[in-house]
Amino acid sequence: MKFSFESLLNAGGSRLTYGLLNLRILGWILYGFTRPGILVPSQILSQIIRIGVQAIPMASLVSLSVGFILAMQSSTELGKMGADSFIPDLVSLSLMRELGPLLVAIIVVGRSGSAVAAELGTMKVNEEIEALRVMAIDPIRYLVVPRFIALIIMLPCMTIFGNCVGLVGGWAVCTLEMGMPSSFYIMRAMQRPELWDLFSGLIKTAVFAHIIITIACYQGLNVEGGAEGVGRATTSAVVYSILWIIIADTILTGLFYFVL
């Protein structure tokens, strides 16, 4: 058992492909559960604050705006058919299943994914990554794993929070603009979605978190060529993350609503 962990930790030797990075992260997390001191809670907490908590205001603003937009757009069309009462259903379902996870993930890519890629890239250029290796400290364990765990924890939390803020946006439009009673909005918005709608959204966020942090760390750790390389890595981290998030979202949506 121990042997397999250690072979995972050093998979590929000095090479670092995207697949090897994932293997080593998995290895360190499994190893961390068996050996105290491998995963340092204070480092994970610090990353939770930097990557997650500090991104909440921006994610909330976007979610609130999306709640406004969904309610305003649907009120025009549904109103024509006399189906105003379905607006809370539409807002809550859209947020939970699709827009909440997707938009919060995209905000986190732009804010935290790019920051991680730039930070690790700058550390590589400044020989800090090499210094870690020479001190017999694995950069994957010390730099990548805390960020990985932090985002896997924080993205679902941020999405739930974002969904709630988005629902508030929808509520504001429905009650203040359309005169819908608050109790009616809350009842419809809470009753219509099933538990699976929330879970399917949260499964998506976990996949998105994995995509964001592994791509950002991979790009950062593979920077070559100074400041220009850092810029390229940051751009690549954002572009590839958004691309793969949308591809993963398409596949997961297909799986959740047509296969499972």
Add this chain to the structure above:
Amino acid sequence: MSPTPKKTNPSSDVILEVKDLVQSYNGRAVLNGLNFKVRKGETFVIMGGSGCGKTTLLRILIGAQKPTSGSVHLFGEDITKASSQELDRIRLRFGMNFQFGALFQSMTVGENIALPLQEHSQVDPSLIEMIVKMKLELVGLTGFENFKPSELSGGMRKRVGLARALALDPELLFSDEPTSGLDPVMTAVVDQLTLDSTRKIGVTAVVVSHDMTSCFRIATHMLMLGNGPRQGEIIAEGTPDEIRANPDPFLQQFVRGEADGPIAFRLSQDDYLKHLLQEG
């Protein structure tokens, strides 16, 4: 002329042995069949001009890069064939002082020095704090624990890098251009710190440098790498006195810092014309 360092009396224990080391890039040999030994207690200075492969050699010696062929025996173990775990075990026995410090910018000076202790020792945090203060005192930076690297001068950063490299009390210290970019006074300070590390603490030092004053000040043994037509070869090796007395024109031009000599600054007239016409 700087005073010749007091000679240590190195025992015959070989701490580092390089055998037939070759490093090539795209078929061009940067290091060409190097053989040398570093003995316990020595301050072994590797010198050479820009592009002669000093940094490449240092990267191979610390296990950051695999050579094309040859072997590097560190503490009796061949690091070119060592697994990552074995290499990490060996790395705990040496420290590395990077050219620009390679300090973690997000950490304070104290946290930088404490990091290897936190990672590799079971020492109590209060004791780590004390060790950090001792290391800072060693490099003359008492009271700078809470400064960020960005708040320090280049010389101070190099000294913090040295303190961090010595944090785990290594048997061997590698130093990459420890005095480059420093004023003469700070150069002398950093040299004195290297001497203190070897004489007072008993650390063996391998220093890569092209600062001749500094090299002769600290070295007990020197090695000169060639470049140009003698790229990647050992031009000369010996004590500082032997190096000074060596008549090799390549070595003497480098030691004296002369513009004219076998180390060509420009192509010869014939080569230049040929090059110019080809390019045209």
